[in-house]
Amino acid sequence: MIRGVLLIxxxxxxxxxxxxxxxxxxxxxxxEAITLALLRLVVALPFFWLLMVRELRQISAGGAGQPGRHLLPRPGPTALLVLAGLGMFQAFYQGSYLLAVDLTGAGIATLISLCLPPVFVAILAAPLLGEKPRLITVLSLVSAIAGTAMLVASDMDTTGTLRLTGILMALLAALVYTGFTLTSRYNSAGTPVYTTAFICFLVAALLLLPVAWLSGGFAGLGTLKLKHWLMVTYIGVVPTCVGYLCFFTAMKTTPATLSSIIVTLEPLFVALLAWLILGEVLANIGIAGAIILTVAVIIASVSSQSQSASKENQS
Structure with missing residues (x-):
């Protein structure tokens, strides 16, 4: 388990x-943010294709000699529709999140985009998935909203203005990621992990391509030097490919509740790196808001996971 924790x-x-x-x-x-989102997916696609091929070969080898078992998964129309939906959510999330980073700051955009979805999921799971929220989940939502408001107030205090468009884009990214998570839960077709990731990223890239083209997003490519292209490649390879490979590998041995808590380190890492590298500073109220938001996410995640486990045990 320690290896899994470290990988996450x-x-x-x-x-x-x-x-x-x-x-x-x-x-x-x-x-442009949309263009970077597209380039990230284009760079990552060949790596996920290789992972998908290896995954399908392993499934094929494991199914050989077992009567009545297909060598490769054959997703039906419903599964394909769900995968297309995941790709659509991924496209919207990539674009809105990077646009939020561009319009505000890396720290506040990530805190809002990634900390709110787990709380939203815990609440929306009630009407959509039949998971009644507990009182502690509702309190977590209220705390998360309060923490977000404190972050916005901090941003206004440090920048001297309300960067409303960027904040709204971060909130949009949070809502889109919530839809992605709920759709992932609905996907019961058992499509292999890397196959799902490849199809999802491919659909997202195909959706972002015409948007970037029609909006003139490719015009900015002429301003990129070698070091900038290396940065684009880094985003596509290291956080996207290597990051997801570490996460999916760790999930095989790490309990879901523990992994959901560890993942909340990401926005905190971003806030720390944004302060050290980009000079983005949170006022005292922003630091307090970030702490409240993170604690609310952890509580909501633990509550949601324990409720799901209890529901499975009863069934």
Whole structure:
């Protein structure tokens, strides 16, 4: 289990560097957020294709000689529809999150985008998945909203203005990621992990391509130098490919509740790196808001996981 915990912590740290590198790219080039989101997926796709091929070969080898078992998974129309939905959510999330980073800061954008979804999921699971929220979950939602308001107040205090568009984009990213999580829970087709990831990223890239093209997002590519292309490649390879590989590997041996808690390290890593590297400072009220928001996420995640486990035991 210790190895799994360390791998998830490493994945969270790698994911945290995405916003930092992206903010530097936005500040030093004319690269658009939508274009960077597309480039990230394009760079990552070949790696996930290789992981998918290896995964399917392992399934094929494991199914050989077993009567009545298909060598490869054959997702039906419903499963394909769910995978397409995941890809759509991924496209919207990538674009809205990176745009929020561009319009505000890496720290506040990540805190809002990633800390609110677990609480939203715990609440929305009631009407959508039949999981009645506990009182502690509702209190976590209230605390998360209060923490977010404190972050916004801190941002206004340190920047001298309300960066409303960026805040709204971060909230949109949080809502989109909530939809992604709920759709993932609905996916009961048992599609292999890396196959799901590849199809999801492929659909997202295909959706982002015309948006970037029609919005003139490719015009900014001419401002990228070699070091900038290396940064784009880094975002596509290290936090995306290596980060998800570490996470999926760790999930095989790490309890879901523990992993959900460790993942909350990502926004904290981002806030720390944004302070050390980008000079983004949170006022005292912002620090308090970040702590409240993180604690609310941990409580909501633990409550949701324990409730799901209890429901499975009863069934």
């Amino acid at each position: 912590a490493l994945a969270s740290m790698l994911w945290a560097t995405t916003g930092i590198v992206a903010k530097f790219l936005f500040a030093t080039t004319e690269l």
